Amino acid sequence: MKQLFDKYKREFIVLLATIAMCAIFTIMNANFLRWSNFLTILQQMVLNSILAVGMMFAIITGGIDLSIGCTFAITGIVVASITVGGGNPFIAILAGLIVGALLGAFNGFLVNNLKLQPFIATLGTMSLYRGIAYVVTGGQPVTNVPDSYRNIFNGKMFAGIRYYIIVMIIVFVIAYIILQKTRTGAYLYAVGGNEEAAKLSGVNTVKTKYIAYIICGVCASIAGLVMLASLGSAESTAGTGYETNAIAAAAIGGTRMAGGRGTPFGTFIGGLMLAVLKVGMVVINVDSFWQYVVTGIIIIVASYFEFIQQDVQAFLARRKQG
Amino acid sequence: MKKKILATLLASAMVFGLAACGGSQSSASSSTTADSTATESTKEDATAASGEFNPDTDPSSQTIEQIRESLGAEVPVKAGLNLSAVEKSISNEFWRSLQEGYEKAEENVDKVADITIDVEATTDEGDETGQQTMVENAVNQGVDAIMASPISDANLTTAVENAQDANIPVVNVNDGLIAIADYYCGPNAYQNGYLAAEWVSKKLGDKGQVGIVVGMAKAFAARERTQGFKDWIADNNSGLEVVAEQNADWDRQKAKELAATWIIQNPDMKAIFCNNDDMALGVVEAVEEAEADILVVGVDGIGEAYDSIRAGKLDATVDSFPYYMAQVATEVTLRALAGQEVPHVTATPQALIDSENVDKDAAEIIGWTDTVYTAAQ
Numbered sequence: 001m002k003q004l005f006d007k008y009k010r011e012f013i014v015l016l017a018t019i020a021m022c023a024i025f026t027i028m029n030a031n032f033l034r035w036s037n038f039l040t041i042l043q044q045m046v047l048n049s050i051l052a053v054g055m056m057f058a059i060i061t062g063g064i065d066l067s068i069g070c071t072f073a074i075t076g077i078v079v080a081s082i083t084v085g086g087g088n089p090f091i092a093i094l095a096g097l098i099v100g101a102l103l104g105a106f107n108g109f110l111v112n113n114l115k116l117q118p119f120i121a122t123l124g125t126m127s128l129y130r131g132i133a134y135v136v137t138g139g140q141p142v143t144n145v146p147d148s149y150r151n152i153f154n155g156k157m158f159a160g161i162r163y164y165i166i167v168m169i170i171v172f173v174i175a176y177i178i179l180q181k182t183r184t185g186a187y188l189y190a191v192g193g194n195e196e197a198a199k200l201s202g203v204n205t206v207k208t209k210y211i212a213y214i215i216c217g218v219c220a221s222i223a224g225l226v227m228l229a230s231l232g233s234a235e236s237t238a239g240t241g242y243e244t245n246a247i248a249a250a251a252i253g254g255t256r257m258a259g260g261r262g263t264p265f266g267t268f269i270g271g272l273m274l275a276v277l278k279v280g281m282v283v284i285n286v287d288s289f290w291q292y293v294v295t296g297i298i299i300i301v302a303s304y305f306e307f308i309q310q311d312v313q314a315f316l317a318r319r320k321q322g
Numbered sequence: 323m324k325k326k327i328l329a330t331l332l333a334s335a336m337v338f339g340l341a342a343c344g345g346s347q348s349s350a351s352s353s354t355t356a357d358s359t360a361t362e363s364t365k366e367d368a369t370a371a372s373g374e375f376n377p378d379t380d381p382s383s384q385t386i387e388q389i390r391e392s393l394g395a396e397v398p399v400k401a402g403l404n405l406s407a408v409e410k411s412i413s414n415e416f417w418r419s420l421q422e423g424y425e426k427a428e429e430n431v432d433k434v435a436d437i438t439i440d441v442e443a444t445t446d447e448g449d450e451t452g453q454q455t456m457v458e459n460a461v462n463q464g465v466d467a468i469m470a471s472p473i474s475d476a477n478l479t480t481a482v483e484n485a486q487d488a489n490i491p492v493v494n495v496n497d498g499l500i501a502i503a504d505y506y507c508g509p510n511a512y513q514n515g516y517l518a519a520e521w522v523s524k525k526l527g528d529k530g531q532v533g534i535v536v537g538m539a540k541a542f543a544a545r546e547r548t549q550g551f552k553d554w555i556a557d558n559n560s561g562l563e564v565v566a567e568q569n570a571d572w573d574r575q576k577a578k579e580l581a582a583t584w585i586i587q588n589p590d591m592k593a594i595f596c597n598n599d600d601m602a603l604g605v606v607e608a609v610e611e612a613e614a615d616i617l618v619v620g621v622d623g624i625g626e627a628y629d630s631i632r633a634g635k636l637d638a639t640v641d642s643f644p645y646y647m648a649q650v651a652t653e654v655t656l657r658a659l660a661g662q663e664v665p666h667v668t669a670t671p672q673a674l675i676d677s678e679n680v681d682k683d684a685a686e687i688i689g690w691t692d693t694v695y696t697a698a699q
Contacts, residue, residue, distance in 0.1 A: 029587075031587055034586070036586045037583075037586055037587070040582055040583055040586055043579075043582070044579045044582070044583075047575070134413055134445070134446070137413075138413065139411075139412070139413020139414060139415075140413075140415070141626060143626055143629070144629075154611075227575060230575070230578065230607065231574055231575060231578065231603075231604060231607055232607060233574075233603070233626070235574065235600075236413070238574070238575070240573070241571075278579075279583050282566075282568060282580060282583045282584065282587070283583065283587050285566060285568075289539065291568075
């Protein structure tokens with residue numbers, strides 16, 4: 001138990017902060033503490049958390065992927081076009097995942113082969129992919145996606161839980177297995193921790209970074225699949241700005257922006273915290289303008305939490321001595 | 323361990339102290355709105371005080387019917403006029419319709435006098451400088467008038483100043499407001515909200531809780547539509563009660579999630595007004611999933627909204643008919659060029675579309691008759 005706590009210290013602290021937030025929201029409006037509301041929070045964390053866990057892979061290797069919102073939109077358009085045209089939903093899903101993998105691989109190509117800075121490379125593909133989305137659709141939304149597709153993700157199980165919540169859990173479990181139980185996972189951390197050292201000890205850094213960007217692209221596609229099922233239509237403008245929330249969820253969950261550190265558990269908690277915040281502020285009816293302010297402060301506070309905490313500890317230690 | 327919890331609570335308390343301030347501020351501002359019964363005049367005072375141009379409250383505002391009444395139905399046109407129309411975001415259905423309207427207007431005028439209307443548009447909402455270049459090109463070519471739909475309130479200001487230096491009149495057509503433009507043609511955004519509230523009240527027997535999904539707060543249209551909706555309720559001492567009002571950044575997914583939360587928190591919510599159709603279509607999905615009985619009203623009248631109304635999902639939208647807006651703008655421009663004294667602001671047609679009139683012809687709904695153009699001597 002002690003061991004587990006030490007390993008996930010940061011994550012547990014964020015979890016505690018999230019629980020504290022829930023307590024405060026409940027004090028301000030007792031309705032917050034309802035099963036249906038809890039379910040809403042779970043549902044509303046799905047898109048951002050799936051995007052964030054993919055983003056985390058890119059960040060762990062010391063990179064970043066700003067293009068995920070566009071990959072998200074393109075996947076929606078591709079899958080919507082196939083299913084509206086009468087295609088098999090499962091083939092459409094496969095096609096969507098392949099699109100995500102290809103777009104991710106292209107980011108990997110720019111970062112690895114052309115040696116571009118990940119920030120600049122994906123800033124470029126962010127515009128490129130968004131442009132493709134506009135060109136392909138001519139700006140028109142693809143609508144009337146059949147229920148045969150939508151129910152795969154949007155259908156309800158017991159207690160009102162939708163299938164896409166299970167999809168999110170599966171994504172996180174797979175991410176956990178890749179990072180903690182495979183050699184690739186160790187390589188990913190090694191590349192982000194110290195790329196030169198990793199290379200010298202025989203890690204194929206190029207292949208490892210390709211894997212990170214492909215996983216990131218695929219996660220963006222999965223989020224796109226869920227969005228399409230949830231809305232029933234795909235637009236070329238979907239997902240604009242979603243990369244910032246994904247980065248925020250990963251950072252709050254303890255992913256180090258310089259690379260080398262980050263866990264799926266932490267990112268999950270980060271996504272949960274943002275969803276609690278989003279739903280909670282609607283519940284207590286906080287003015288929209290203030291939501292931006294509060295969200296920004298939470299991100300900053302959470303990211304610098306370790307420093308605050310160290311200061312508090314040092315202060316208390318000094319008091320004890322003196 | 324205790325210290326960590328303490329630190330956590332401290333940080334959270336700090337943040338929520340702020341949140342609480344925000345909450346109380348919002349309730350204060352909404353109560354002032356409710357108090358002002360003569361809201362129209364309050365609004366005008368506010369506008370006058372800040373000295374900003376607001377086409378929704380501009381005293382000169384007339385509809386095209388009023389203009390035809392006072393200035394005569396016939397519009398004399400000199401052959402050989404060159405007009406430039408600069409708009410934006412051609413990927414958006416609304417602006418494509420506006421372009422078709424300009425083409426239709428040119429066709430109508432050409433029957434009596436040959437003129438050209440050159441329509442140019444940016445591909446998206448982001449190309450502010452590209453749009454400025456388009457207007458400057460038109461000025462350099464020495465066109466007779468410019469009809470411009472700016473991306474922002476500011477991006478065309480210099481270009482419009484250049485046009486005015488060259489004695490080229492500029493007509494501001496909808497959206498971004500050019501304060502210095504000679505004329506403004508566009509729908510009354512405030513009226514959008516007003517019409518929506520009136521319809522909701524009629525459908526609900528004038529009582530029940532309603533929510534408002536706001537667009538980007540920086541957008542003039544978002545502010546005016548929301549205000550119009552709330553003012554109708556205040557002006558009519560309506561039994562409608564706005565219990566929730568938050569923004570969803572014009573984003574369909576965000577609007578859906580917002581509505582999903584509201585539906586759980588406010589089981590008595592009876593209607594949701596959205597600042598545009600995109601968000602309304604997201605809210606419709608949330609309402610369907612919750613199997614709730616809630617009226618959803620949007621603004622814009624995009625094709626997808628019409629389809630949704632026909633399918634019995636969306637309940638209503640306020641359409642501002644860009645196809646006719648362009649024809650009104652062309653008529654106003656040609657009247658001005660003929661030396662007529664057209665008002666500074668022309669309110670273009672708009673109407674609420676629901677299941678009863680969704681299949682009616684738009685011209686019939688707004689009572690549109692084509693402009694009567696005559697060849698000037």
